[in-house]
Amino acid sequence: MKLAGNNRRILNILFTGLLIFAMVASSWKLLHIKPQENINGLVPFALREQIYLFQKSPLNRKVFVIVQGPDENSSLDYARGLQQSLLDQHLIKPGFQPSLDRMQAWLGALPFRWTAKDEQQTLTKLSAEAVDRLMAENYKKLISLEGWVLKPLLLADPLHLIDLMGQKFALLNPQTSVRYQNGFLTDATGRVHLGIYELNAIPDFAAARQMTQFFQQFSKDLPADVKAFFLGGLRYTAENVQIIQRDLWIVGTLAMLSLILIFISFLRMKQALLIYLLPLAVTPIAAWVTYWIFDGISGITLGFGSVVAGLSVDYAVYVFFALRSGQERQLITPPLKRHLFCTFTTSALCFVSLFISSVEVFRQIAVFALTGLLISLLIALYILPVYWKNLPIAENSISKSLPPKISKPFAWSLCFGVICLGVIGLFQIHFESDLNSLNATSGIFKQQYNILQNTLQGRDQEQALLFVKGRTREEALEQSERFEQQAGIPLAVNALFPSKNTAEKQVAQWRNFWNQDRVLKLQNDLEISAKKLGMVPAAFKPFIDFLTDLTQKDTADFSSIYDPFISLPNGDWAVTHMVPYSPRLLQQATRFGAILIAGSQLQQDLLKQIQQESLWVVELAFLLNFAAVTIIFRSIRKALLAFIPVLFAAGFTFACFWIFQLKINLFVLIFLPLLMGLGIDYAIFQLTRHELAPSIRTAYAPAALWVAALSTLAGFGVLIFARHSVLFMMGISSFLGIGSAMLSAQYLLPAILEKK
Amino acid sequence: MKKIIFTVCFLLFSVGVMAQDLQPAEENSLAQEIQQRFASVQTLSASFTQEKHMSLLEQPVTSAGYFAFSKDPAKIRWEYTEPFQNGFLMSEGKTFRLEEGIKKPVKNAMSSHIAAQMMMWLSFDLTELSKNYEVEYFERGVMLYPKGKITVLQKITAWFSTENPQALEKIRLDEPGGDYTLLRFLNPQINQPLKKELFQ
Numbered sequence: 001m002k003l004a005g006n007n008r009r010i011l012n013i014l015f016t017g018l019l020i021f022a023m024v025a026s027s028w029k030l031l032h033i034k035p036q037e038n039i040n041g042l043v044p045f046a047l048r049e050q051i052y053l054f055q056k057s058p059l060n061r062k063v064f065v066i067v068q069g070p071d072e073n074s075s076l077d078y079a080r081g082l083q084q085s086l087l088d089q090h091l092i093k094p095g096f097q098p099s100l101d102r103m104q105a106w107l108g109a110l111p112f113r114w115t116a117k118d119e120q121q122t123l124t125k126l127s128a129e130a131v132d133r134l135m136a137e138n139y140k141k142l143i144s145l146e147g148w149v150l151k152p153l154l155l156a157d158p159l160h161l162i163d164l165m166g167q168k169f170a171l172l173n174p175q176t177s178v179r180y181q182n183g184f185l186t187d188a189t190g191r192v193h194l195g196i197y198e199l200n201a202i203p204d205f206a207a208a209r210q211m212t213q214f215f216q217q218f219s220k221d222l223p224a225d226v227k228a229f230f231l232g233g234l235r236y237t238a239e240n241v242q243i244i245q246r247d248l249w250i251v252g253t254l255a256m257l258s259l260i261l262i263f264i265s266f267l268r269m270k271q272a273l274l275i276y277l278l279p280l281a282v283t284p285i286a287a288w289v290t291y292w293i294f295d296g297i298s299g300i301t302l303g304f305g306s307v308v309a310g311l312s313v314d315y316a317v318y319v320f321f322a323l324r325s326g327q328e329r330q331l332i333t334p335p336l337k338r339h340l341f342c343t344f345t346t347s348a349l350c351f352v353s354l355f356i357s358s359v360e361v362f363r364q365i366a367v368f369a370l371t372g373l374l375i376s377l378l379i380a381l382y383i384l385p386v387y388w389k390n391l392p393i394a395e396n397s398i399s400k401s402l403p404p405k406i407s408k409p410f411a412w413s414l415c416f417g418v419i420c421l422g423v424i425g426l427f428q429i430h431f432e433s434d435l436n437s438l439n440a441t442s443g444i445f446k447q448q449y450n451i452l453q454n455t456l457q458g459r460d461q462e463q464a465l466l467f468v469k470g471r472t473r474e475e476a477l478e479q480s481e482r483f484e485q486q487a488g489i490p491l492a493v494n495a496l497f498p499s500k501n502t503a504e505k506q507v508a509q510w511r512n513f514w515n516q517d518r519v520l521k522l523q524n525d526l527e528i529s530a531k532k533l534g535m536v537p538a539a540f541k542p543f544i545d546f547l548t549d550l551t552q553k554d555t556a557d558f559s560s561i562y563d564p565f566i567s568l569p570n571g572d573w574a575v576t577h578m579v580p581y582s583p584r585l586l587q588q589a590t591r592f593g594a595i596l597i598a599g600s601q602l603q604q605d606l607l608k609q610i611q612q613e614s615l616w617v618v619e620l621a622f623l624l625n626f627a628a629v630t631i632i633f634r635s636i637r638k639a640l641l642a643f644i645p646v647l648f649a650a651g652f653t654f655a656c657f658w659i660f661q662l663k664i665n666l667f668v669l670i671f672l673p674l675l676m677g678l679g680i681d682y683a684i685f686q687l688t689r690h691e692l693a694p695s696i697r698t699a700y701a702p703a704a705l706w707v708a709a710l711s712t713l714a715g716f717g718v719l720i721f722a723r724h725s726v727l728f729m730m731g732i733s734s735f736l737g738i739g740s741a742m743l744s745a746q747y748l749l750p751a752i753l754e755k756k
Numbered sequence: 757m758k759k760i761i762f763t764v765c766f767l768l769f770s771v772g773v774m775a776q777d778l779q780p781a782e783e784n785s786l787a788q789e790i791q792q793r794f795a796s797v798q799t800l801s802a803s804f805t806q807e808k809h810m811s812l813l814e815q816p817v818t819s820a821g822y823f824a825f826s827k828d829p830a831k832i833r834w835e836y837t838e839p840f841q842n843g844f845l846m847s848e849g850k851t852f853r854l855e856e857g858i859k860k861p862v863k864n865a866m867s868s869h870i871a872a873q874m875m876m877w878l879s880f881d882l883t884e885l886s887k888n889y890e891v892e893y894f895e896r897g898v899m900l901y902p903k904g905k906i907t908v909l910q911k912i913t914a915w916f917s918t919e920n921p922q923a924l925e926k927i928r929l930d931e932p933g934g935d936y937t938l939l940r941f942l943n944p945q946i947n948q949p950l951k952k953e954l955f956q
Contacts, residue, residue, distance in 0.1 A: 073850070076850065140840050140842060142808070142810070142812075142813075143806075143808050143813075143817045143819055143839075143840075144819075144836060144840075144842060144843070145806065145834060145937070145939075146844075147808065147810075147937070148908060148909065148929060148931050148935065148937055149908055151810070151812075151908075151931075151935070152908065155812065534813060534814050534815060534817070535812055535813060535814065536811070536812045536813070536814060539812035
């Protein structure tokens with residue numbers, strides 16, 4: 001074979017050395033990088049901002065801790081015990097603790113948040129009788145045991161103006177049907193207590209594992225009728241990690257066993273081991289190139305891309321079997337080269353079409369696969385033949401035996417029937433629109449999630465998150481206030497976080513309200529009332545000073561209770577509001593330039609976008625491949641024939657989904673271009689073989705196609721045993737798709753290609 | 757006899773407690789002795805008088821009342837009878853305000869927090885207390901100094917009875933600025949059955 005002639009031997013050695021160096025250097029580099037776990041890479045560009053905001057929204061950063069007991073009291077007891085244990089283990093941050101300092105700070109914040117409604121309520125407290133009543137109440141509290149605790153606040157605020165701030169905080173909780181008691185949210189029965197906490201660590205795999213272990217330990221000591229668990233993003237991570245780890249172990253073992261079986265069945269030579277070493281050489285280099293281009297690489301790209309790199313063995317397999325056929329290298333080199341370039345082109349074009357997707361991970365996978373396939377091609381054509389110089393000729397049983405022939409009419413009929421079934425199936429199959437289905441969750445998780453849902457039941461309207469943006473925090477606050485005015489809906493956050501302009505106006509309103517006459521009258525009433533109760537009249541002077549202080553500054557910090565600010569990647573800011581969802585509000589927000597996200601709407605948008613992009617990818621891949629095969633074979637007929645395994649496989653797969661009532665998820669869409677590439681590759685193998693003179697057809701042994709297809713199935717198909725829905729969907733799609741493409745290419749296509 | 761038994765107080769007496777001018781061995785010995793002394797007390801009730809000495813009051817104000825405490829399950833009723841009838845009730849983790857004998861739920865977190873603090877002081881759970889206070893002994897009792905952020909109290913002093921080893925005579929709560937509250941306990945009843953209605 002002249003793929004690597006004698007005069008190129010030194011060049012080949014250099015090339016091998018360079019490859020080994022690149023492989024080692026890339027592996028070393030990869031050991032020092034952390035794969036991206038950012039969901040933004042998985043989201044279409046049009047929705048990236050929405051997902052980012054949703055992720056950064058105040059509640060999304062929390063962990064939900066739920067305790068369900070046989071009765072209200074025991075549930076509360078265990079909820080408190082659990083809260084304390086979580087704090088002791090430093091798993092959560094201490095929540096908001098009321099203190100006098102904080103209460104006084106809140107009181108100091110009131111002038112900056114003073115509204116007409118506050119004025120109306122305060123006026124009812126300013127009559128002499130009302131002052132007497134409040135002072136009597138204060139006196140009772142002062143001489144009670146807790147008097148020394150409340151004394152500073154009662155002296156600072158004898159009219160209980162702090163209640164006005166409490167009302168502003170109460171508006172932050174839109175779930176009015178949920179009770180907030182003893183520091184927990186409770187359901188109607190009181191048997192469920194829900195604590196919402198901020199995590200003490202970054203919500204990654206390690207934190208998820210630590211939290212899971214804590215709850216496993218804590219639950220051991222609980223009576224049978226008490227349940228304690230956590231939910232939220234961290235729980236999804238914990239569930240996914242557990243299931244994926246189990247899946248990887250099973251799938252890895254089965255894949256390895258399958259490859260060993262293929263090796264024993266078809267290869268059985270130490271030289272053939274090089275075939276399966278190919279992915280080890282290709283994967284790190286492809287990963288490093290991807291990392292270099294994108295300045296990072298997603299964990300999903302590494303996972304999915306590594307499997308794609310498994311395709312790299314195909315080229316080596318074809319070369320290996322061709323070299324063992326006993327044919328003259330000069331005779332088989334041109335068709336083999338043409339075949340491999342054609343196969344590479346079609347596969348590459350399938351991945352190239354992924355570039356039109358705005359999902360960054362798809363583009364990363366495209367680069368990864370293209371790099372991997374190119375290196376594999378070069379190795380298969382120019383390096384491996386050097387090491388496969390004196391291969392023994394294959395036994396007849398492997399190289400020459402053909403699969404049993406079937407008749408041409410039967411082949412056409414079968415193709416037509418399966419494709420028709422597939423078309424019907426395509427319109428009948430169920431598409432899983434719930435994004436949660438992409439998470440691997442246990443049955444217990446679903447039960448626990450229902451408990452949380454029931455606890456939060458009673459909301460009349462779906463809640464949505466409203467994000468109002470600005471170049472600065474201040475501008476975002478101003479925009480929020482403008483939106484509140486335009487939309488005519490109250491935004492609780494605005495009442496607590498006024499813009500500077502509004503705060504200045506409200507302080508002016510406060511000063512205007514607490515004019516000299518009103519303050520003097522109040523001071524007089526307070527002193528009279530104090531004297532009646534045996535209190536020193538001057539005791540309330542600090543309160544009077546507070547009302548008339550002209551040097552007030554707003555120093556209150558409410559972020560420990562609710563932090564509505566989100567810093568955007570472009571340096572802008574957004575203020576988060578929780579509002580009841582309505583289509584009208586969505587229109588208003590869109591017109592204003594704000595973003596309104598309701599869970600259901602976001603899900604629909606995301607699915608729609610991914611479906612649309614996937615369709616474009618498939619269409620483009622189809623067109624590019626058709627054009628490429630037509631050009632290479634210079635025949636439209638052959639190009640059409642090349643799509644028979646693809647159409648048959650698609651029809652068979654969709655028919656099976658329909659018949660077995662399998663719900664498919666969006667990962668099937670991602671798999672379609674790959675399936676197309678593989679189907680065409682198998683067809684090209686048969687087309688090339690068909691074009692060869694009968695005397696050298698043994699270079700294209702059917703066993704080569706078996707090994708190539710089964711090796712791919714060993715990587716993908718075993719995913720059918722995975723419990724994770726995404727991995728399972730990839731497994732079942734590849735098992736049905738690749739399996740049927742392989743069978744149709746092996747049996748149907750030769751029959752169709754036969755001349756009458 | 758102006759003495760009261762402090763039952764719960766030292767049941768959970770533990771490591772965080774330090775003895776003034778005592779060697780570690782003496783501290784341990786004293787801790788064990790107090791623990792044994794109070795281990796058997798399950799319930800406690802008594803009447804009390806309270807003197808409020810506050811700069812904002814023209815005269816000290818004296819109040820009177822009654823309290824009942826159960827260790828397990830943890831319950832406490834603290835109620836004034838003079839000059840006003842009010843107080844609080846903590847039962848099985850829930851806090852209520854008592855107004856004219858009527859139980860009202862405590863709505864805001866601040867009140868619950870205050871009630872929880874009072875429960876801790878009154879129950880004298882030294883394990884809990886030592887998280888928030890430095891504990892020192894003197895000849896007839898203990899002094900608690902707030903740690904960190906607790907600024908409304910300067911110190912709490914508790915005097916044990918010299919006649920009854922399971923009794924406390926009085927507690928003084930000193931505030932910054934000189935104001936203080938003095939509680940004197942009367943007619944203690946130890947391990948007597950408490951009426952269920954007290955905590956309902």
